[in-house]
Amino acid sequence: MTRPPIDTPSRRALLVRGAQLAAATAAPVWLSPAQAQGQALRPTPSQTEGPYYPVALPADTDADLLRNGAAAYGKGQAAWVTGTVTDTRGTPLAGGVVEIWQCDQDGHYHHPGDGGRADPAFQGFGKVTLGKDGRYRFRTLRPAPYSGRTPHIHVKVKLDRQELLTTQFYVQGDPGNERDFLWRRLGAEGQAALTRPFVNGPDGMKAEYAVVVQA
Numbered sequence: 080m081t082r083p084p085i086d087t088p089s090r091r092a093l094l095v096r097g098a099q100l101a102a103a104t105a106a107p108v109w110l111s112p113a114q115a116q117g118q119a120l121r122p123t124p125s126q127t128e129g130p131y132y133p134v135a136l137p138a139d140t141d142a143d144l145l146r147n148g149a150a151a152y153g154k155g156q157a158a159w160v161t162g163t164v165t166d167t168r169g170t171p172l173a174g175g176v177v178e179i180w181q182c183d184q185d186g187h188y189h190h191p192g193d194g195g196r197a198d199p200a201f202q203g204f205g206k207v208t209l210g211k212d213g214r215y216r217f218r219t220l221r222p223a224p225y226s227g228r229t230p231h232i233h234v235k236v237k238l239d240r241q242e243l244l245t246t247q248f249y250v251q252g253d254p255g256n257e258r259d260f261l262w263r264r265l266g267a268e269g270q271a272a273l274t275r276p277f278v279n280g281p282d283g284m285k286a287e288y289a290v291v292v293q294a
C-alpha cells in the first residue's frame with residue numbers, strides 16, 4: 080500500500096491561500112500600534128526655552144556631553160538619555176534633529192548670562208540627527224539642580240529650519256519637582272509626559288523619553 084504524498088497540489092494551494100489571508104489581515108508592519116488603532120498620539124507639551132540656549136554652539140556638539148573635545152567630565156552621575164521622536168501618527172521623525180542643553184553638576188551653563196562659569200570639560204550641549212527609527216541617545220549627566228529650579232534637561236526638536244518643539248525633561252521622584260513653578264504648571268498629564276525615572280541597568284543609569292511632535 081502506498082502512502083499518500085504529504086504535499087499534494089491541493090494542500091499546497093491551501094497553504095498559499097492561508098499565507099495570503101494572514102498577510103491581508105495582519106496590520107502592515109510599517110504602521111505603529113497607534114496608527115493601526117487609528118489613534119492620534121498626544122503631542123509632548125512645550126515649555127520655555129529659558130535664558131541659557133547657547134549663544135554660540137561649542138566646537139564639539141556630539142551626543143556625548145561628558146567629553147568636550149579631548150576633556151572628560153567626571154563629576155555627577157553619568158546617564159544615558161534616550162528615546163524616540165515621532166509625529167502624532169507614530170511615524171518616526173527621520174531626518175529631524177534633537178538638541179539638548181543643561182547645566183554642569185555645579186549648576187552652571189555655558190552662557191555669558193550665567194557668568195561663563197561652566198566647567199570646560201562638560202560639553203553642556205549636544206545634538207543627534209534622527210535615523211529612520213526616530214531614536215536618539217545622549218550620554219550626559221543625570222541633571223543637577225541650580226538655584227530656583229528642579230533638575231531638568233532642555234530639549235529642542237528641529238526639522239530642517241523649522242523648530243517643532245522646545246521643552247524640558249524632568250527626573251521622576253526628584254524632591255525638587257513639587258516646588259518647581261515650571262514643572263507644577265504642566266499639570267498631571269504634562270508631568271507624566273516629561274518626567275521619567277533614571278534607573279540603573281546593564282549599561283548604567285538610563286532615562287527614556289518618548290517625544291511626540293506635530294510635524
Ligand SMILES: [Fe+2]
Pocket residue numbers: 129131228231233
Ligand atoms: Fe535650565
